[in-house]
Amino acid sequence: MQDVTARPVLQLLGLTRTFSQGGREIPVLRGASAELYPGQAVALVGPSGAGKSTLLHIAGLLETPDAGRVIVNGEDCSRASDGERTRVRRAEMGFVYQFHQLLPEFSALENIALPQMIRGVGRRVAERRAGELLGALGLAMRADHRPAQLSGGEQQRAAIARALANSPNILLADEPTGNLDPDTAAHVFHELLGLISHTGVAALIATHNFDLARRMHRVLRLENGVLQEILPANVG
Numbered sequence: 001m002q003d004v005t006a007r008p009v010l011q012l013l014g015l016t017r018t019f020s021q022g023g024r025e026i027p028v029l030r031g032a033s034a035e036l037y038p039g040q041a042v043a044l045v046g047p048s049g050a051g052k053s054t055l056l057h058i059a060g061l062l063e064t065p066d067a068g069r070v071i072v073n074g075e076d077c078s079r080a081s082d083g084e085r086t087r088v089r090r091a092e093m094g095f096v097y098q099f100h101q102l103l104p105e106f107s108a109l110e111n112i113a114l115p116q117m118i119r120g121v122g123r124r125v126a127e128r129r130a131g132e133l134l135g136a137l138g139l140a141m142r143a144d145h146r147p148a149q150l151s152g153g154e155q156q157r158a159a160i161a162r163a164l165a166n167s168p169n170i171l172l173a174d175e176p177t178g179n180l181d182p183d184t185a186a187h188v189f190h191e192l193l194g195l196i197s198h199t200g201v202a203a204l205i206a207t208h209n210f211d212l213a214r215r216m217h218r219v220l221r222l223e224n225g226v227l228q229e230i231l232p233a234n235v236g
Contacts, residue, residue: 007074008035009092009169009202010059012227015068017054028054029065030225036170036202041193043213044206045235046222052206053174055222059204060093060172061085073169090119094163094201096173100155102147108134108158109143115165126165133161136198137191153184160192164199171196171203177212185209210236 017029028051036042044052057063058070061077069078072092077085102111112130117123134143137157147155156176163171176192177185189212196203205216213219214232221228 006037008037008071009073010036010204011069011071012055012059013069013071015055015058015065015070016225017051017058017063017065027225029058029068031068032222032225032227033068034204034220034227034229036204038169038202039197039200040218041196041203041205041216043216043219043232043235044204044222045208045210045213045219048208050222051225052222055227056172056174056204056206059170060095061089090166092168093170093172094166094168096156096160096163096171096176098175098178100147100159102155102158102162104147107144107146108139108150108154108161111147111158112162112165115162119166129165130161133164134158136195137161151184152180153188156180156188157191160188160195164195164201167199168201171201171205173203173205175206175208177207177209185212189215 012032012034015029015032018025018027032055046052058065061070069076072088077088109127109130112133113126116126116129131143134140137160139154139157142150142154150158177188180188193215207213213235216232219230219232219235221230
């Protein structure tokens, strides 16, 4: 249950999106709406092909909806320029994908420090924060290892640390444990939930794993282009 006194950090209002394929118009989103609040992990579930990735891309200002609005911390970004969208993404958002996408030639510590340095943070401060995040995720002893030297679960934990490196207000994750075995997925997800609560980030996490979805604060189901909030206990 969200704190009713809190302001939503992300609002998706009446989003529509249609794709053309083989001369046919395929509606993916039909007025989808939702709000995200600080410190909440919100599951995004739905059948394959329902448009979960499209919704995340629009929420992350990587795609533009045909209609509707995306409001980030009170700022309407729906029709912002590419430069403005990039600015908001860098300032407000972190992204986690199914495959970690770590830079192979850099260590885990360097992968997490680099996004901070791109924003102008000094190397020493960036590396200190990177080390803190790795420690929080149980990877302190693996900080100097390159991605190829890490297990799948360790790689994904490093990717989560990288997404949180610049202290975003919003975390968007697309099947972040989908490439892991069930035990590893449960362990990584437990640590992710801990970081969400600790940092106060608002997280929207697309997943096909109903067990993980039931552990989140809220669940949104995307079906037939519409978002509907359901009780976590009713997932599945």
